[in-house]
Amino acid sequence: MRFSSVVSAVFGLCIGTTLSSAEQSNLTTPQSTQRILAGDFKPAPVFENTNLVRTINLEKGYVRETTNVLVTNIDKSPQSEYYIPFDSDLVGKIGGFDARDKKQAARGQLEVSIAALADVLDAQTPSSKSIHYYIIHLTEPLQPKDAVTLSISYHIQGALKPLPVSIKQDEKQYLTYNFSAYVPTVYPTIKQKTKVKFPSADVPKYTTTTGLTSASDPEKQGSSLTYGPYDTPKIPPGTVYPVAVRYEFNKPLLTCSLLERDVEVSHWGGNLATEERYWLHHDGAKLANHFSRVAYSTQNYYINAGQMTTSALRELKVPLKPGSVDAYFTDEIGNVSTSRFRPNSIREASLELKPRYPLFGGWNYTFRIGWNNDLSSSLRKLQTPPDTYILSVPLIEGPKNLEGIQYEKLVFRVILPEGATNVKYQTHGGTGVPSLHAEHSLHKTFMDTLGRTELKLTTTNVVDEARDVTILVTYQYSFLAGLRKPFTVFAGVAVVFVVAFLVGRVDTSIGKRKK
Structure with missing residues (x-):
């Protein structure tokens, strides 16, 4: 996204009296906040899911679920809170939760x-069957018999498992995923169906249902399965029908346990320095035998010719902003010379990374990358209040591969001038902007007095789709x-x-001792 468009979008918040009033509190409101409910709480059946369509996308190394549901108020009073249940063993893996009114998407x-039951929070070892709720707050209360169409999406990390858990070096990798043919809900549902998208048509095993529909279920079309549609007005809310699918995913299953991302602003140097540190892990099927470099070299010939794929990580491609310079790639040993940097001052630059060794299932790799950009491409000075600047930086840059990367924890530091x-x-x-925890501190570097101002943002359960999220930082920096x-x-x-002059004035010669 161009910086000018971002600044124009936020000018209404940052200029004049609006910014002055916002100075008393942080501009960001967390997307999710914790609520505590009574131990015997159950959402009232005030809504009806008139028509529900769920899409489960398994094309990447994590699960993306999207649900479009027509919700009708069947109560006698207006309602504004829609509850979505999750088991406590699943809620900690959910990220990027996003809910919108499809007819008012511009808003x-x-x-x-997020809400949890009080007895669940008090228990030292909560049951895996205890329930948490995501609560969607409608912009306006829904009147009786009125309807609204909600679009709900989120991703689930760590839900895909390799089967078999060990494979030979030249074998394909298959993953499994378990879900319910009936969408978990606390409201009665009249009609529903689920569509599952796979990266390829190689789906050797999947659960078939009996008695749910008159036709064969599920229906397979190319690289997708469709469960339903089901007529479920008499099915009690919360009913599940376990379903499992096993499909080919001959790509790396990448998880970054920690990503530390630093962005350092230098007004005097006119430079924006970026450094990212990765703790990467391959969660796919492990090698059944020892790694063979000879066999891997043979595989590379067919892979480069497009005749074969591999679940091993061979390279990572990092798109960078135009004008990026001084890119580097190091690991715990030192500089990695197998990287290739393609600078470009007009189009997107590219940093191609090849680790020292291919990354197979169960293997780890720790590395860091960095680059510099002209500060003028990301920083602007506002007219009011005086000496106020606005900085625009992406929440995530880094590798962009087709299989995707999931980040368990992200620590993003913006280091501003002293x-x-x-x-x-x-x-x-x-x-699905993640909920960010902000801290302010000082970052001490060479020739600092008190230390540079640091904004530290921390979040969990992030995927590479968050690269579309921009962080806008405003700060005051006077001439003095x-x-x-x-x-x-x-x-x-x-x-x-002065010290050198004073030391030079000291007489260090050896003279005669006076009698």
Whole structure:
């Protein structure tokens, strides 16, 4: 996204009296907040799912579920809270939760909160069957007999398992996923169906239902399965029908247990320095035998010719903004010379990474990458209030592969110049924006006095789709604060000269001792 379009989108929030009023509180409101419910709480059956269509996308290394549901208020009073249940063993794997009113999509995401039962929070070892709720808050209360169409999407991490768990080096990798043919819900559902999308048509095993429909179920078309449609007005809410699918996924199943991403702003140097540190793990099928470099070299010939695929990670491609320079790729040993950087000042630059060794199932790889950009492409100065700047940076950049990457934890640090004050942030664009925990601190580096201002954002359960999310940081940086660094450098050099002069004045010669 071009910086000008981002700034214009946020100008209404940041200019004039609007920004002045926002200075008293952070610009970002967390997407999800925790609520505690009574131990015997059950959502009232005030809604009816008149028609529900769920799509489960298994084309990447994580699960993406999207549900479009026509919701009707069957109560006698207006209702504004729609509950979605999740088992407690699943809720910790969910990220990127996004809910919208399809007829009012321009208004953006609906407010979402998370609720848990009090006895679940108090228990030291909660049962795997205990329930948490995502609560969607409608913009306006839904009147009796009125309907609204909700579009709900989220991703699930760590839900895909290899089967078999061990394979030979030249064998295909297959994954399994378990779900319910009936969508878990607390409301009666009149009609529903589920469509499952696979990366290929190679789906050797899947559950077939009996008695749910008059026709064969599921219906297979190319690389997708369709369960239903089912007429379920008499099926009690919460009823499940277990379904399992096994499909080919001969690609890396990548999980980054921790991504540390630092963005450092230098006004004097006019530079935006970015560094990312990855702790990467391949969650796919492990090797049944020892790794053979000879066999892998033979495989590479057919892979490069497009006649074969492999579940091993061979390379990562990192798209960078136009004008990116000074890219580097290092690991625990040192510089990795197998990388290739393609700079471009007009189009997207590219950093191609080849690890020191191919990454197979169960293997780990830790590395870091970094690059520089011209600060003017990401920073603008606002007219009011005075000495106020706005910085636009993506939440995630990094590798962009077809199989995707899931991040268990993301630590994003924005390091501002020394003396920057009144730091605020907000998110812009993207879907399923993760809930961010913000901390403010000082980051001490060379020739600093008090330390640079640091904004630290932490979140969990993020996938590479979050690269569409932009972080907008506003801060004040006065002219006098900008003189702090050159004055510190001048004072340091002056002290060195004075000390050298005084040391030079000391008489260290050996003379005769007076009697």
